[in-house]
Structures are given as C-alpha cells and as structure tokens.
Amino acid sequence: MPSLTRAEATERAATITVESYTIDLDLTVGATEFVSTSTIEFRATPGAATFVEVAPVTLLRVRLNDVDLDPATLDDKRIPLTGLAGRNTLTVEARMAYSNSGQGLHRFVDPADGETYLYAMSFLDDAPSIFGCFDQPDLKAPVRLRVTAPPQWTVAANGQPVGPPVDGRWEFAPTQPLATYFVTLIAGPYHAVHAEHDGVPLALYCRRSMAAHLDADAEEIFTVTRQCLDRFHELFEVRYPFGGYGQAFLPEFNAGAMENPGLVTFRDDYIFRSVVTDSQRETRATTIAHEMAHMWFGDLVTMRWWDDLWLNESFAEYLGVRVTAEATRFTDAWTTFGIVRKAWGYAADQRPSTHPVAPEEVADAAQALLNFDGISYAKGASVLRQLVAWLGDEPFLAGLRAHFAAHRFGNATLADLLDALAKASGRDLSGWAATWLQQPQVNTIQAEVIVDEAGRYREVAVVQTAPDSHPVLRPHRIGLGLFDAGATGDQPVVRRRRLEVDLDPDTDGGRTLVPALVGEPAADLLLPNDGDFTYAKVRFDPGSAAALPALLPGLTDPLARAVSWSAVLDAVRDAQHPVAGLVALIEQALPAETVVVVVEDVQRLSLALIDRYAHPVDRPALQARLAAACARLLATAPSGGSVQLAAARGAITASADVDWLRGLLARRHVPAGLVVDAELRWLLLYRLAVLGGVESVEIDDEAGRDRSAAGEQWAARCRAAVPDPAGKERAWQAIVGDASLSNRIVEAYAQGFWQPEQAELTAPYVDRYVADMPAAARLRSAWVADRVAQVAFPQYAVSEATRQLLAGLLAHDDLTPGLRRAVVDAVDDLDRALVARRAYGPTEGTR
Template sequence: MPSLTRVEATARGASITVESYQVDLDLTGGGERFHSHVTIRFRATPGTATFAEVKPAKLLAVRLNGADLDPDALDDNRLPLTGLRAENTLVVEAEMAYSNTGEGLHRFVDPADDETYLYAMSFLDDVQRIFAAFDQPDLKASVTLAVTAPPEWTVASNAEVAASPSPGRWEFAPTAPLATYFFSLIAGPYHVRRDEHDGIPLGIYCRRSLAEHLDADAEEIFTVSRQCLDRFHQLFTERYPFGKYDQAFVPEFNAGAMENPGLVTFRDDYVFRSAVTDSQRELRATTIAHEMAHMWFGDLVTMRWWDDLWLNESFAEYLGTRVTADATRFDQAWTTFAMRRKAWGYAADQRPSTHPVAPQEVADAAQGLLNFDGISYAKGASVLRQLVAWLGDEAFLAGLNAHFAAHRFGNATLDDLLASLSTASGRDLSDWAERWLRRAQVNTLRAEVTVDADGRYSEVAVVQTAPESHPVLRPHRIGVGRYAVDGTRDRFEVDLDPGADGGRTVLHELTGAPAARLLLPNDGDLTFAKVRLDQASADAVPLVLPGLADPLARALLWSEALDAATDGERPVAGVVALIAAALPAETEVIITEDVLTLSRSLVDRYLDPAAREAALARISDACARLLADAAPGGSLQLAAARGLIAATIDADLLTGWLAGRAVPAGLAVDAELRWAVLRRLVVLGAAGEAEIAAEEAADPSAAGAERAARCRAALPDAAAKQAAWEIIVSNTELSNRLVEATAEGFWQPEQAELTAAYVERYFAEMPAVARLRTPWTADRVASLAFPRYAVAQPTREAAVALLARDDLTPGLRRVVTDADDDLRRALIARTAVAAAAA
C-alpha cells in the first residue's frame, strides 16, 4: 500500500475542499466483515483529478456525481477520481474487514464471557479501513454517522445520538469539522457510567467483564476529568468545543489512548483489576489530562501535516503533566515526568534515528508514524517547559489563546504558532525555534567546580556541550541547587548563553560562597539537557540522596547516576551500590519503580554477565529492606514486592507467596501479582506449563491470556521456544496483544544458551515478518523480538548486514538501527567497567 506523501497531500489539499461525510455502517453481519456506505460531498477545481482512499475486503460500488465508476479501477488503496466539478458527490459502498491488530474497526471476543466488542482506531491513516475518505489531516469535514447493530448493544461515536428510529439503529448528530483520523466508534454490550459537569455530559465505558472494576474507580476517573476540565477552562478562553465528553476503555488497544473528540479511547489496562501503585493511578490521570489537552491542541486546531506532530503531542504531553500536577491529587506529576518521560526522550534523542522536534520535512505518512516517539512527546514537552520559563506564563498562555482564536476548527503550522507567541510576548522566537525545534540531539551540562583552602568556591561554571554530529548549543534557563548533607537547599536560576565562551557560563553568584556538599545543575528540571555532577558532588550522592526532602531533586540525582552508567562514564556497579545505599530510604513510589526498572536494564545488558547474579542479589536485598519497612497495603510496599519478584532467585520464597505462605502483611497476592511471581518462577525453571495452565484457568480473562502467552514464551524449554517463535514470525490469527506478549517473553538473560540460535534467525526472518503485519503491529513485534540480551559483536555485525539490505520496511529499519545502537552502548559500558577494574 503506498503511503500518502506530503507532495500528494499538498496538491490534493489545494484542489479540493471536503464539506461532509455521511457514513452508514451495518455491523450485523458475520464475524469477519461489516458493510460500509459513505457519501462524501466536496468541492473541487473543475476539470481536475484526484483520488480517495479505501481499503476494502470487497469494493461493491462507486458513484461519482451520479455516474457509476468501475470498482476494478481501485489501485491498491487509491480510488481515482477524474473530471471533477465545482460541487461533487462521491458514494462508495464496500464490505470491510474487521481487524485483530488495533487498526480500523477492531473486533474482540472477550474470553471471560464470549461477548463481542468493536471499536474504531482511525489513526494515522486507517479510517479508510472503515469507510472511503480523503485521508489527510488538513481536509477536515463534518461526519454524520448511522449504525445498524444488534439492538441489545451499546453504540457511541464522536457526536450525540440524534435519533433511534428502530431497535438496532443509531443515528448520530453531525460533528464539528474533524480530521479523518479522529473518527471514533464503539459498539457492543459495553458497560457505561454517566455524569455531568459544567454543562458537559460525561460518560465512561468498558466491557461487561470489567464492570465491577470500572465501578470501583468511576468516581476517581470522573473527579480527575472534572478537575482537568475546570483547569483547562481557566487556562483557555475557548471552552471545550465538542459537546459531550465520553471516555471508552477498549480491549487490545495499540496505544495508551487516542484523542477522538467526543469519544476518547483508552487501553482498558487502565481499568485496574488488581492492586496498583499510586504511580499507576497517576499515569491514568495524566493520560486523561493529555487526551483532554488534545481537544484544543490537535482537535480544535489540527496540524496541517505530520511534520508538525509536535503541535499535537508535545503540547498535550506538557499540558497533561502540568494540569495533572496543578488540579488533581497527583501533585508530583513533574517528578514522574523527570524520572520516566524524560528518560524516554533522552534515549530517543541520542539514537541514530533522532530527529528535530519539528522537522523541516516528513516525506510521507509512514515516516510520520515513526516520529511518535520520545522526541515528539517528552523532549517536545520539556522544550515547552523551557519556553514557559523563558517567556513567562502569562505571555505563553496569551499566545496559545490567540492561536486558538485564529485557527479554530482549522489547521495550523509551526510558523502560525510562533507568530502568535511572538506577538503575545514581544520576542522574536526564530533563533529559539531554530535551535530547539529544528535541530536534533541533546546537550550535556557539566558542573566544573574549584574550592579554595577555606572551603569556599573559587569558581563554579556550567559547561554546555553538544555531540560532534549535532554541534548546536542552546539557550537554557536552569535552576542551580546547593545541598547540605542534611538535605537543606539554596537555589537560584541562571540563563546559559550558548554564545558565551564556547558554552562555558561562570556562575559569579557563587564565587566566594561556602561550598555545598552537593551542587545540582538543572535543579527544578526546567530544561531538556543531560546533567553531569562535579566529582565531589557525585561522590556525595549516596550520603545526601536519602535525606533530600524534594522528590524532584531525588529523581534528578537518580537519573544522573543511571544516565552516566548508560553512557559508560561510570560503572554499573556504582548504580547497584547506590541502590543498596539509598533505595531502602525512598518514599516516592515512582522513583522506586523507575530506578528498579531502569537499573534492571543496565544489569541485564550493560553489566558483564559474570557480575549479574551478585548485582541482582544486592538489588533484591534492597527491595527486601524496603518491603520490610513499607506501610502494609500501600503503593511503596507493592512497588518493593514487584522489584523483589523481578530480581530474586529465591524460588522457595516465590512459591510460598503463591501458596499464601510468609506473605508480608497487607500485600495482596492478587491476579496480577500472581502472574508476576509465576513468570519469574518460569524463568528460573521452577514452574512450567502445568502451572501456567492452572493459573490461566483461574484467570480466564483477556489479561490472563496475555500473561499466559508471555509466560509460555519464557519457558526454558526448546520446544516452548520453537512454538513461541512460530507465533512471532508467522501467526496472524492471534491478536496484536497476544503476539506482542509472546515476543516480550521470548528473550531472557538467563536463557542465552537456549536462545542463541534465534539471534541469527531474527535477522534472517524479520524482513518477511515485517511485511506480514500492518506497520504499527509489525514495528512493535520487531522491537520486542529483537535479541536485546545478545550483547556481543556478532549480533552487531548481523544487524549491520541486515541494514545493508534495500528491502526493509521503514519501521523495521528504524527498529534495528536503534536496537543496534543500544547494543553498541552496552558493549562500551562493559568495556568501561573492565577498564576501570583493570
């Protein structure tokens, strides 16, 4: 299928204007197909030609201005349209295929009760899997939908139901102008809860088997939604513009959520069926706020083309975190952002596939899909936070409101937004935008400190550097924190001038001041830059970190230590020692969870395998100490238990927990924790297929099926590995989530010898696998199935050989390029450790 190019989209956008879609879907047929009928009214330059897109199972009829067209004229997904008039009507009737990949109209049969659920995922160019369309973001039009479905079902879409003329028939009101990728629909026996706030009808949906869990959290979800709506109405002069605000939690969703106006869709993992930590609840809250921010950035004002993706995602990421921290009980959302989201952004920005936040050119929609990454989300949001620190909040918000007023229900570009912000602030943002938005890669800020004999600063400087491949220095406004051993802090802000002395900024404010025990550049996390402490401060971290009251400062110090080890500047063993010294005193659950997650990646890949068991023992011991002191039934206890499960090799302890023996008071060994324990036992060779089958029988849910698939792929058995590999490379009957779970469980650091032969098979077979599935699923499977623990030069050589081929999909090329770069960094880190030891 050809991907729509920017050149084609620009030409089509100049020649036609879409006025409306009238869509009629019949969902009463069999389990494989549904009937689609669409009438599109559009204006065009008379005599010109263009094309519409549709991906049918069978194209039944096409009529343009009353004349029948030959359905066989369909070229792949493109329907040629010639001899256009000033006013045109296109009618397309087709049989369409349901998907099991989370794209188009996804069909799911719940294993808990055999009920069928449908939902639409039209992003990025998949509305054409549901009905024919001019599928590009700047051809916005109103959609009027009618649906025929089993009368006992619930059906919802972007707009309110206008009429139900007969049982099983739903006719919806026309929507405001929408980009095609915002079309939304759910259909099935969904459970629904309703509310209303400030004149806006609210609804939340899930499948029936999750009803009791949604009901348990409904008030929290509605409260967060109400609080976020109120805060956005305080920030923006434009009220929420799309009538009702429904949120549907749907099965086997590919993304975290999708910002369809009027009917936002979320992965239903956010309907918690087991105990969760407060950081998981915070993630749900920030996701709700993120999608709500899109109602203005993305939905009301839509990017013209995918090169301005940041106008959607960077703003939603920034505002989602900001509004969550401002308006909800999750007031430490910026700590989570610093610890988790920015680590994602830093990693993405240092890979070979890095790209500017706002690239000059995105050639086609396929390339646009690849840019939904840590740069467009986390780096872009960090850049906006830096911009707010520089411009001031009042000027920033004034610029945003002017932008909405100028482009409401239309499309806009980077230049449009910069013009609004420049007018509001009185500042020329062209140089700022060139350095921050048009240039890739990340700066490093290093503290250089000299102290005199009296213990006072002779000189303190912050040196900004950039990689040789991307030699751009940027203006940074940062906080500088001086910390004593007892955790007390003195802080001030300073502007780093990229043109001053080769990026070296002397902090004259500190000359002659008493030296602090620890000096932290970028205290407060105002900018997007890697930080390196001076040596004395780095040495003091184990002493100072446990006593710091500010969780954001603790997060920044943990991030600095983890990043320095990732870069091979300090040994991984140092991170493990810091975990042993400081983690048992940690009180913030997000820091605990992310330190354990990120450190496990270092231990499993960046540390010499001979040292791995000892490192895991130290991490396991730290988790055990944290678990012993944590409040029963609290988030920290659960995070410590999960960390212990992942690191321990004590199979007797884990088997006892499954049997209810020696379980810490207050810890619920519920469905999710049981699966985590069982997965670790499987990896350790202490549980097998019989235990997996028994657990699956006890948990006959979609989540249980995914956990079972992950466990089966992790079995240390040659036959199990072969069966799992066949699912990864050839099975298209299983859903996206089951294939992904299998790929995720396949590689285990404890099973290097067992899986050695599959390293070569990955590079030989993955090109065909990538073409077997749709891009979103194919790329995800390719990433999860990469032999990430085969940290060796032959693996890199196999990757280089694969990348030399000219038949790779863009997604696979990017996956392998980035994964190979991760291997390169892991090998450097191992070499650095060996050199330090020598």
Template sequence: MPSLTRAEATERAAAITVTDYAVDLDITAPGDTFRSRTVLTFSAEPGGSTFVEWEPASLISATLNGTPLEPSASAGERLTLTGLAAANELVVEAEMRYSNTGEGLHRFVDPADDRVYLYAHMFLDGARRIFPCFDQPDLKAPFTLAVTAPEGWLVAANGERAGAASGGRWEFAQTKPLATYFVSLIAGPYHAVTDEHDGIPLALYCRQALAEHLDGQADELFTVTKQCLDRYHELFEVRYPFGHYGQAFVPEFNFGAMENPGIVVFRDEFIYRSAVTDGQREQRAMVVAHEMAHQWFGDLVTMAWWDDLWLNESFAEYLGTRITAEATRFTETWTTFAMQRKAWGMRADQRPSTHPVAPADVDDTALALLNFDGISYAKGAAVLRQLVAYVGDKAFLAGLNEHFAAHAYGNATLADLLAAVSRASGRDLGAWADVWLRREQVNTLRAEVERTGDGRYAQVTLVQTAPDEHPVLRPHKLCLGLYDRGADGAVALRRMIEVDVDPETDGARTVIAELAGEPVADLLLVNDGDLAYAKIRLDPESAAAVPAVLPLLDDSLARAVLWSGMLDAVTDGERPVAELVTLVLAALPVEREVVIVEDVLRMTRALVDRYPTPESRPAALEMLAQACDRLVAAAEPGSSRQLAGVRGLIGSSVDTARLQGWLDGENVPDGVAVDADLRWLILQRLVVLGAAGPERIEAELARDRSAQGEQAAARCRAALPDPEAKARAWEFVISDPDASNRILEATAQGFWQPEQLALVEPYAERYFADMPGMLARRTGMSGERLAVTAYPSVVVAERTRELAAELLGRGDLSAILRRVVTDGDDDVRRALHARG
C-alpha cells in the same frame, strides 16, 4: 497500500474542499466483514481528477455524481475520481474487513464471557479500512455516522446521539469538522457509567468483564476529568469544543490512549482489576489530562501535515503533566516527568535515529510513524517548559489563546504558533526555535568547580558540550541548588540560584559569579527543579556525596534529578552498573516517592539484564533483590511503596521456594494481596527459573480466564526454558497473521530471558532473517511494536551487531524496520561498551 506523500497531499488539498461525510455501517452480519456505505461530498475544479484512500474486502457499488465507476478505477487501494464537477457526491458501498491489529475497526472476543467488542482506531491512516476518504490532516470535514448493530449492543461515537436508539439502529448528530484520523466509535455490550459537569455530558465505557472494577473507580476517574476540565477552562478562552466527553476503555489497544473528540479511547488496562500503586493512578490521571489537552491541540486546531506532529504531542505532554499537578491530588507529576518521560526523550534523542522536535521534511504518511516517539512527546514537552521560562507564562498562554481563535476547527503550522506567541511576548522566537525545534540531539551541562583553601568557591563554571556530529550549543534557563548536611544529619537547601546559559554571549562556559566566595556546599545540584533539557553531570565532590545526601533530601524532584543523572551516566558507560546497584541498595529502601522507586527499579533491572557480563550479572541481580527486600520490610503494609518493592523482588529473586510459597499463600508480607496480576508475575518468574512448567501455566489460566490472563499465559509459555517451547513461540510471533496484536506482543515479551542465553542466542540470527517478512504481513503500529519487543537486546555480542549491519545494508528494508534495528543495535553497542 501506497503511503500518501506530502506532494500528493499538497496537490490534493489545493484541488478540492471536503464538504461532508455521511457514513453508515452495518455490523450485524457474522464473520470477519462488515458493510460500509459512505456519501462523501466535496468541491473541485470542473474537469479535474483526484483519488480517495480505501481498503475494501469487496466492492458492492460506487458512483460519482450518479455515474457508476468502473472497477478499474480502484487500483492499488486507491479509488481514482475523474471528470470532477464543481460540486461532487461520491457514494460507495463495500464490504470491509475487521482488524486484529488495533487499527481500523478492531474486533475482540472476550475470553471471559465470549462477548464481542468493536472499536475504531484511525491513526495514522486507518480510516481507509472503514470508509473511503481523503485521508490527510488538512482536509477536515463534518461527519455524520449511523450504525446498525445487534440488539442489546451499545454504540457511542464522536457525535452526540441523535434521538433514542431503536431496533439496533444508532444515529449520531453531525460533528464539528474533524480530521479523518479522529473519527471513532465503539460498539458492543459495553458497560456505561454517566455523569455531567459544567454542562458537559460525561461517560465512561468498558467491557462487561471489567464493569465491577469500573464502577469502583468511576468516582476517581470522573473527579480527575472534572478537575482537568475546570483547569483547562481557566487557562483557555475556548471552552471544551466538542459537546459530550466520553472515555472508552477498550481491549487490545496499541497506544496508551487516543484523543478522538467526544469518544477518547484508552487501553483498558487502565481499569485496574488488581492492586496498583499511586504511581499507576497518577499515570492514569496524566493520560486523562494529556488526551484532554488534545481537544485543543490536535482536535480543535490540527497540524497541517505530519511534520508538525509535535504541535499535538509535545503540547499534550506538557499540559498533561502541568494540569495534573495543578488540578488533581497528584501534585508531584514533574518528578514523574523527570524520572520517566524526559528520560525517555533523552534516550531517543541520543540514538542514531534522532530527529528534530519539528522536522523539516516528513515525505509521506508512513514516515510520520517514525516520529511518534520520545522526541515528539517528551523532549518537545521539556522544550516547552524552557519556552514558558523564556517568554513568561502569561505571554505563553496569551499566544495559545490567540492561536485557538485564529485557527479553530482548521489547521495550523509551527510558524502560525510561533507568530502568535511572539506577538504576545514581544520576543522574536526564530533563533530560539531553530536551535530547540529544528536541531536534534541533547547537550550536556557539567559543573566545573575551583575551591579556595578555606573551603569556599573560587569559581563555578557551567560547561556546555554537544556531540561532535551535532555541534549545537543552546540557551538554557535553570537553577543551581546548594545543599548542606546539618549537625542533625538532615540535608537542607541553603540557596538556589537562577542561571541563564547563553552561548551567544558566554560561549561554552558560563561563569556563575554569584557563587564566588560562597562556602562550598556538600552538594551542588545542577538543574535543581529540572527546568533544563540537558544531560547533567555534577562536579566530582558533589558526585561523591550523592550516596550520603540522596536519602536525606526532602524534595522529590531534586532526588529525581540525581537518580536520572546516575541512570544516564550508567547508560552512557561513564559509571559502572555496580555503582548503580550499590546506590540502589543504599538509598532506594528509604525513598518516599513511589514513582521514583518504580522507575529506578525498572531502569536498573533493564541495565542489569544487559550491561554486566553473564558472570557478574547474578551478583548485581542479588543486590537489586536485597534492595527490594529492604524496601518491603521498611514500607508500610498495604502501601504503594510496599507493592512496588514486592514486584521488584519477584522480578529479581532466584529464591524459588519463597516465590512458590507466596503463590501458595505462605509467608506473604502483611499488607500484600496475592491477586490475579501478582500471581502471574510470580508464576512467570518461576517459569523463567525452571521451577514451573506448562501444567502450572494452564492451571493458572483456568483460574483466570480473562484477556489479561490470556496475555500473561502467552508471556509465560514463551518464557519456558525449553527448546520446543521457544520454537513454537518464535514461529507464532513471526508467522501467525490471525493472532491478535496483544497476544503476539506478550509472546515476544516473554521470549528473551537473560537467564536463558544459551537457549535464545540462535534466535538472534532468526530475528534478522525473519523480521522483514513479519513486517510485510503486519504493518503500522502493531508491526513496529512487535519488531521492537522481539529484538534480541539481551544477546549482547558483536555477532548481533554484525547481523544488524548486514540487514541495514539491504536497500529494500522498510523505514520502520530500519529505525527499529538502528535503535536496537545502538542499545547493544552501549551494552558492549559498558562491559568493556
């Protein structure tokens, strides 16, 4: 399928106006296809020509204004339309193919009960797999959907149901104008739970195999949904604009969720079947709030082209974090943002593939996928926090409400939004937007301290630096926190100072005059409150005090800033992994915030797998296991902290007898339930260590015949330390076009194990030889995720970098694979640097 270029989209938008889509689907036939009939009406200049995107399995008929179209009109998966009238009607009937990639109309057979489930996912350009369309975000139109489904199925869609379903026939009311990539539906024997709030019908959907779990979690989900709706209605003058609010939890979804109006779709791992931590429940609440923010940012007002993807994602990321903290019981979401989301954005921003939050040029739809990353999400959200601090919250919200009023059900650009906020605040945002939105990379803020002989600050200076290849200094609004240890050992905040870093007046050095003569603090915390988007480095004395001070800080956000700074410094090779695992051993067992525990363990484990040499890795892993052991012992039985510690211990332990005992129910810590998900985690670790084989995997799968069980079994099979098992797994990942996206991804996740380097090292060569062919067969988000997951990041060797350079030297490399290899190579470069 040729990717739609910006030039083509601009020309088409100037030539036509879309009036309406009427889509009628018949999903009753057996096999791998379904029937689609579309009536598309649009206006145009008489005598002109255009085209629609589509990807049929076979054409049944196509007419334009009653005249049959010649088969030759369909070339390159575009349907050419010539001799247009002022008002036009295109009628197309075709057989379309179900998907197994999480794109188009995805078909899933549940291994738990053999029931069939469908869901539609159109992002970025998947609508063509279901109906012919003008597939670009600025050609919005109302949609009317009808579906003929097997008896007993449930169908839900963007529009509200138009009357009762009869004989498998489901008809839906016309929607408000939507971009094509928001059109969606679910169909199958879905289980539904319904409610209502403030006049808005609410619904939750899931597979029958998860019905019991959804019923047990529906109150929590509805409570979060209602709280978020109320808060958005307090902030925004436009009420939720799309009638009903359904939330469907579907299998094998590629994203966390997708904001389709009226039928938001989530991956169904968010319906928990085993014990989870409060951190995971907070994450689910934040995703609910994020997708709800999109109902205004993205759905009501849609970007005109993909260069303004950030207008969707940065705002949803910022508001999702903010609204969850303001409206739900999860009040520490900015701590999560600091540890998890902002760190994701900063890692992406430092890679060779970095790009501006709002890039000037996105030449085609395929390239837009490359911006669907931590920069467009998390960096953009962090920048918005700076914007709110810069103009004030009242002006910020006034600008947003003006923006909604001016562009409701239409499209808008960065310039439109900035103009609205500028008018509301009275501040020209042009220069601010240039350095924050149009320029890439991240600055570093470092404290430089001079002391007097009597223990006071002579001068404190914040020094801002930028990478040589991106020499841009930015304004920052942040706080400095002065923390002291008291006689009782407690650590308390003595003073917090607000600082404006303005390179136009101060250059690279901002002197903090208020601190002159102030007694030196035990910890001078730069960016206390985590308002700034910047890499933070403490002065040497404060850095040396961190191991003693960190466990005693009451403020979880202050602790997150310190942990993030240490993890970032190790990632940059400025501090050794040994220092990190020593800090983890000292401070993590007493950490109170489970999100910090989970993210520190996740990031530390990733660094331990790659940064130490193979000879020094076992010692680092043992210290990580000791930290988890202490955490489990210190945590309250049944608590989230205990569960996080147990998971971390399973992943880092080499004590196979202990792990086997847990699997058999022996000597399990009080409060820990060895449920289905924990059993698979234990079994995978035993497989990696060579203490369990194929028979145990198949026995566990027989015990857990579910979608999650099948994925876990695939992960375990790929982790077997056996040459034949590795060969089978690799061929499956590279060559099987019929396998589901999620099973392939699980296989790739299990394949690369640092304990099995001698076995997997030869597959580094295979990756660079085989991946171009895999991505020719499996495109889009599914292909990108598989390419990322299968990257040989644990093979930390110069030869891996040489192979990457050879592949990157090819002129025919796809943009997706070029991005994946560029980023993967940078990770290996960093690991080699750390080892050196």
C-alpha cells in the same frame, strides 16, 4: 496501500474542499466483515482530478455525481476521480474486514464471557479500512454517522446520539469539522457510566466483564476529568467544543489512548482489576489530561501535515503533566515526568534515528508513524517547559489563546504558532525555534567548581557541551541547587538556595560563570538543573558525585532526587559510571526512598542496565544485590501502601530464589498489607517460568482461573519464557508467522521470549531474528510489526557476533522503514552495552 506523501496531500488540498461525510456502517453481516457506505460532499476545481482512499475486501459501488464508476479502477486502495464539478457528491460502498491489529475496526471476543466488542481506530492512515475518505489531516469536515448493530448492543461515537436506537439502528448528530483520523465508534454490549459537569455530558465505557472494576474507579476518573476540564477552560478561555466527553476503555488497544473528539479511547489496562500503586493512578490521570489537551491542540486546531506533529503531542504532553500537577491530587506529576518520560526522550534523542522536534519535512504518512517517539512527546514537552520559563506564563498563554482564535476548527503550522507567541510576548522566537525545535540531540550540563582553603567557592561555572555529531549549544534557563547535610548523618539534606542561571551558548564556548556564588560556603551537593526546567543531561562535579551516595537517602526534595537518579542512570548508559557503582548507590539509597515512581523506575532501569551492561559473570551477583535492596525496602515500607507494592514487584522481578517466589505464590510469609492478587500471581509465575521453576500445567491452571484478556496475555508471556526448546520454537512461530493472533498476544509472546538467564538456549534465535523478521514485518500492519520488531529483538545477546549478524540484516535494501529503524536503534543500544563492558570488564559486581 501506498503511504500518502506530503506532495500528494498538498496537491489534493489545493484541489478539493470537503464539506461533509455521511457514514453508514452495517455491523450485522457476519463475524469477519461489515458493510460501509460513505457519502462525501466536496467542492473542487472544475475539471480537476484527484483520488479517494478505501481499503475494502470487496468494492461494491462507487458513484460520483450520479454516475457509477467502474469498481475495477480501484488500484492499491485508491480510486481515481476525474472530471470533477465545482460541487460533488461521492458515494463509496464496500464490504470491509474486521481487524485483529488494534487498527481499523477491531473485533475482540472477550474470553471472560464470549461477548463480542468492536472499536474503530482511524489513526494514522487507517480510516480507509473503515470508510471511503480523503484521508489527510487538513481536509476536515463534519461527520454524520449511522450504525446498524445487534439490538442488544450499545453504540457510541464522536457525535451525540439522536434519540434512542430503533431495532439496533443508531444515528448520531453531525460533529464539528474533524480530520478523518479522529473518526471513531465503539459497538458491543459495553457497560456505561454517565455523569455531567458544567453542561458537558460525561460517559465511561468498558466491557461487561470489567464493569465492577470500572464502577469502583468511576468517581476517581470523573473527578480527574472534571478537574482537568475546569483547568483547561481557565487556561485557554475556550470551552470544550465537541459536545459530550466520552471515555472508552478498550481491549487490545495499541496506543495508550487516542484523542478522538467526543469519544476518547484508552487501552483498558487503565481499568485496574488488581491493587495498583499511586503512580499507576497518576499515569492514568496524566493520560486523561493529555488526551483532553488534544481537544484544543490537535482537534480544535489540527496540524496541516505530519511534520507538525509536535503541535499535537509535545503540547499535549506538556499540558497533560502541568494540568495534572495543578488541578488534581497528583501534585508530583513533574517528578514522574522527570524520571520516566524524560529518560525516554533522552534515549531516543541520542540514537541514530534522532530527529528534530519539528522536522523540516515528513515525506509521507509512513515516516510520520516513526516519529511518535520520545522526541515528539517528552523532548517536545521539555522544550515547551523551557519556553514557558523563558517567556513567562502569561505571554505563553496569551499566544495560545490567539492561536485558537485564529485557527478554530481549521489547520495550522509551526510558523502560525510561533507568530502568535511572538506577538503575545514581544520576542523573536526564530532563534529559539532553530536551536530547540529544528536541531536534534541533547546537551550535557555540568558544574565546575573551585573551592578555597576556607571551604568557600572561589569560582563556579556551568559548562554546556554537545556531541560531536550535532555540535549545537542552546540557551538554557536552569536552576542551580545548593544542598547541605545536617551536622550528623541521620539529618535531612535540604536545599539552602536555588539560583536561576541563564546559559548563553555564545559565551566562552558554552561556559557560563556564576559570580553570585563566589565567596559562599560550598554546598555538600551542587545540583545543576534543580527543578528540572530544561532538557539536558546532568553530570555532577567530582565533589558532589563523591558525596551523592551518602546524601541521596536524606535528600528531602523528591524532584531533586529524581534528577539525581536520572543523572546516575544516564552516566551508566554512557559508560561513564560502572553498573556496580549504580548498584552500590541503590543499596544505600533505595531502601530510604518514599516516592513510589522513583522506586519503580530506578528498579526497572537498573535491572535493564544490569542485564545488558554488566559483564555476564557479574550479572547474577549484581541482580542479587538489587533484589536484596528491594527486599529491605519491602520489609520497612508502610503496610498496604504503594511503596510496599512497588518494592514487592521489584524484589520478585530481580529474585532468583525459586523457593521464596513459590512461597509468595502460595501466600506463605506474605508481608502484612501486601495483596497477592491476580496481577501479582502472574508476575510471580512469570519470574518462576524464566527460572524454570514452574510447570506448563501451572500456567494453564492459572489461565483457567483468570479467564480474562489480561490473563490470556500473561499466559502467552509465561509460556514464551519457559526454558524449554519446544516451547521456545512454538513461541517464535507465533511471533514471526501467525497472522491469526491479535496484536497484544503476539507482543506478549515477544516480551517473554528473550531472557538473560537463557542466553545459551536462545542463541540460535539471533540468526532466526535476522532471517525471519523481514518477512514477519510485512505480515502485519506497520504499527504492530514495528512494535514486534522492537520487543522481539535479541537484546540480551550482547556480543560482537550479534553486532555483525545485524549489520548483515541492515545491508538489505528491502526492509520496512519500521524494521530498519528498530534494528538501527537496537544496534546502537547494543554498541553502548559493548562499550560499557569493555570499559569496566568483569568482577565489577564483587564487593
């Protein structure tokens, strides 16, 4: 189906107004297809023409105003509609295909018990693969759904059921006006848990095989849901407007979650079947809050077109973290945002594919899909946090409330929101929007200090810079933190003072003096962006950089530690600090870390940098030092706690000690409190597979014990990781050529394929990626194909030869947009790794 263009959407919205959808789905006709009948009531300019989208296996009937149209007019998933009346009724009946891609109406057979489960994912432009519709965000209308399903099944949807089902026939009440990409349902023998809060019916759904795990966590999920509902009601002064609030946890779901009004859908990885860390529980809570924020930003008020995606995702990201920190037990959510989400945003914003938070125009829906990235989410949320710091919270919230009142159940644009915020705050936001929302890339801020003979500041300045490619300086409101160590080395490092500093982009070329610090005793550590209120990369002054290894272990503020770690990790990525220096900092500071998300992300990001940025001769030694630091933390972490589990995972992932790994797998010498459950067993098997320390039969045996969807995916990942030529060939064929495999299984094969320890074995597949990926990208839906192109990229083949091969691939003019972007961005990462290796060379890993 051709991607709907902005021009086409604008023309159609000027021609028609949709008044209602009635959708009837028959899910009893077989294992590969279902029957869909949609009846659309709409008004139109008399005599005008337009088109309706539908993506059928067989188009059975099209009837417009009591006249049957020829099904043969269907062309590339569009049916032309001509000679429209002022009021029109259109009926589209078709046989549609179930999918295995996580999009459309996805069909899944649970390996645990053989039961079949369905769910609908209409986002971004997949609604026409479920029902005929006018598929664009600004043609909202109420939806009435009817579903025929096997009598033993449960069906849930956006609307509330109208009475109990009769012989498998379900009817749902009409919804409030919805964009087509919000329409969803689930159908199958789902397990359900029900509750109520403040007049809102609540429900949770999962597969029967996961019922015990959902039941164990249901109260925690309901508690977070209640707390977030209350806080959003308080902030917005607008009650949740869509009736019931269901949350369904689904298999093989592509996204983290989807904000369908009345029935939010999540990947069922959020139902924990093994021991998890508190940061994983926090991530689940933040995701619940994020999707709930969408009920106002995205659902109640919907963007007019995809160029205003930030009105959805940036706001949901900001509000999700804020409300999690304010209303739930996860009060350190901003620390997680700072070290995890902002790192994603910084990386995306420095790549060739960077784009403004609010681009001037998104030409079509396919381009819109590419913008669901760290810029639209993390950067946009960071920009909003900076805006709140500048405007003040009350004017900001007053503007949001006015925005909801003006566009309730309708559509809005960037200009609409800025107008509401400007009126509420009395400030002109045009300049702010021009620099923060409509210009890409990221600034760097660094303190410059002069200290006199008495150890006092003679001058302090904060210097803001921008890359040559995007020389835009911005207004920043930052915290400048002064931290001091105690008289002895074992005392905590505490904040003496935090100043609020406004960085004026027009002053002295981005250099802002801080006269308030003149004459003050110099701090042991001067931290720009203390509090993490702005979106900018941080670099330390030379004195603070030299002191950081000794000070970081004792730094008492977890967010300050997160900002410091992020600065060092980013400097390594920019080839301004050696990987060996990062590892030395890890050896000194990581064993003292108490915040689990810092432990997890420092381990994850550091290992990625070691594997790609370190010279190959140094990589084993650096990885061993990382593993040893994780082991020291594992030995001292509180028994049974999140830090212990995170340290164990880090030690396993970095270890090259087959005997130690096999001992843990056999439950020998397991630290007290550490549970070697299904997920940890798979992690051990996966690492052993990479190292050639496990036989295929052991993977098969583990898969036989763990007959779950997660077990299937882990087994595929392990099989792809085994250093066996025949196994690698089978895995590669699954990645590039097997359309029968589901989205998550293909991704699992791709995740396991490339390993830094197997460079020689996988070297021929660099050419294979170039040769095979263009066809593979057209084999699957864009969402799945783009993800596979990213994950299956030969990320550890860091060489000029790889660079030249990929340049040849990019010279092709027939690449899909998603594949082109994946390769362009991955080549940029490859270039960074090459620069780092040239800058620091071999032997950096030796002591």
